[in-house]
Amino acid sequence: MKFLHIADVHLGCTRYNLPESPRDFFDAWADVLQRYAIEEEVDFVIMCGDFFHKRTVPPETMNYAFAGLSMMKQAGIPVVTIEGNHDQKSNDSEYSWLRSLANWNLVHLLEPTNIDGKLTYEAWEDGRGGYIDIGRARIFGSDWYGASANWAIPMLTEAIRENRREGAFHILMLHTDVEGHQTHPIPALSLTALKELKAVTDYVGLGHTHMHYEIDNWAFNPGSIEVTNISEFRETRGVFVVTVDENNVVNARHEREYRHRPFQRLSFDVTSYSEPKDVIDGVLNLFRTSARRAEAGDPAPILEITLTGQLGFPNSSLEMQKIRDEGRKLTGALNVRVRNNSIPSEYAVAADVAEDIGREQLERRVVEDLIARDKRFKGKTAGVAEAVIGAKRMALSDDEPEKIADFIFHVTENTRSATN
Numbered sequence: 001m002k003f004l005h006i007a008d009v010h011l012g013c014t015r016y017n018l019p020e021s022p023r024d025f026f027d028a029w030a031d032v033l034q035r036y037a038i039e040e041e042v043d044f045v046i047m048c049g050d051f052f053h054k055r056t057v058p059p060e061t062m063n064y065a066f067a068g069l070s071m072m073k074q075a076g077i078p079v080v081t082i083e084g085n086h087d088q089k090s091n092d093s094e095y096s097w098l099r100s101l102a103n104w105n106l107v108h109l110l111e112p113t114n115i116d117g118k119l120t121y122e123a124w125e126d127g128r129g130g131y132i133d134i135g136r137a138r139i140f141g142s143d144w145y146g147a148s149a150n151w152a153i154p155m156l157t158e159a160i161r162e163n164r165r166e167g168a169f170h171i172l173m174l175h176t177d178v179e180g181h182q183t184h185p186i187p188a189l190s191l192t193a194l195k196e197l198k199a200v201t202d203y204v205g206l207g208h209t210h211m212h213y214e215i216d217n218w219a220f221n222p223g224s225i226e227v228t229n230i231s232e233f234r235e236t237r238g239v240f241v242v243t244v245d246e247n248n249v250v251n252a253r254h255e256r257e258y259r260h261r262p263f264q265r266l267s268f269d270v271t272s273y274s275e276p277k278d279v280i281d282g283v284l285n286l287f288r289t290s291a292r293r294a295e296a297g298d299p300a301p302i303l304e305i306t307l308t309g310q311l312g313f314p315n316s317s318l319e320m321q322k323i324r325d326e327g328r329k330l331t332g333a334l335n336v337r338v339r340n341n342s343i344p345s346e347y348a349v350a351a352d353v354a355e356d357i358g359r360e361q362l363e364r365r366v367v368e369d370l371i372a373r374d375k376r377f378k379g380k381t382a383g384v385a386e387a388v389i390g391a392k393r394m395a396l397s398d399d400e401p402e403k404i405a406d407f408i409f410h411v412t413e414n415t416r417s418a419t420n
Helices: 021-038 059-074 097-103 146-161 191-199 276-290 320-331 359-372 381-396 401-419
Strands: 002-006 044-047 079-081 113-115 118-120 131-134 137-140 169-175 203-207 213-215 219-221 239-244 250-255 263-269 302-308 335-340
Touching: 002 021, 021 059, 021 239, 044 137, 059 097, 118 146, 146 169, 146 191, 146 381, 146 401, 263 276, 276 302, 276 320, 302 320, 320 335, 359 381, 381 401
Parallel strands: 002 044, 044 079, 137 169, 169 203, 203 219, 263 302, 302 335
Antiparallel strands: 002 239, 113 118, 131 137, 213 219, 239 250
């Protein structure tokens, strides 16, 4: 048995509002399907959440979805998927574009049924179901649980146990961060909770975290197919081509060779320069000596340069547009982004962080620095920061206000207990 495991396609992502971005995400996904599904002759494909970048899907994105999934249907390769936080249905509606794709027989959307607070599974039938059998595999779906993942795992474990099939290879698809591997500040699923699933599954297919990792040759996260934000550009990403022998021994091969847009992040310290012209000349010289160049036949790169240090003249004197325009001419880049982090040292926030720090880590550091200035929160900085950032992420994921309030209460209570 052989299958392809992908996650976080983010089809329709308009990265940096560039008109080329939606096509980038389609090209990467389509190339993956051609290389590692069709040419590898897999039995099925699992997509572990965030197929779409947003719940509201523009026509162009739906055309891309239809094109790629039709290619799979013509090849006779079933595609099995679950919802992620980006493409889940709204709380007040039973409709979503993933459900439409399932109704059109282009994907098998799997999700458990919640009856009076208990999770149960029903076999796939007429476009709906919690699990599906494809050959020797029995594949189970799950919902997006967010900060409640630890609560959901025992119920998922029991529901899978009640629906195991003798001799089958049992797969669970799960969209969540995992403790020790997360890049998001929302509380992650603990390793202890995750490993409860070992008793009932042979393979846990993960999504959500945009970087590749593996746990015990049993739980696998391939990483996102494309970079949604330049802060992710150093992370290893790709897809798994998984073969399973007759004894259910797993061999998961992580593949990273497919069409995707390259990124590069540079930094330039302005502290020793007293004139705007000298800064601009220095930045452009950095582009000449260190920046990635566009190569024929490959997507042109996206470059980001960060100005650091203490600026000796007003920000308004810097010709940002000139830096962007000249940088594109020198490198052939699709886009040049300039981040001006040069500030007076007495106002510095998170001034000593590494230049390649991820967006989520930088956000946490900024929040912690601001909280630390308030004497009311002495000794509680980390806990208060967790409450602030976690609540923000939950709000952006459209979690219910009551759930957000409950999260803040528990985090602050734990913080209070830890400092007493």
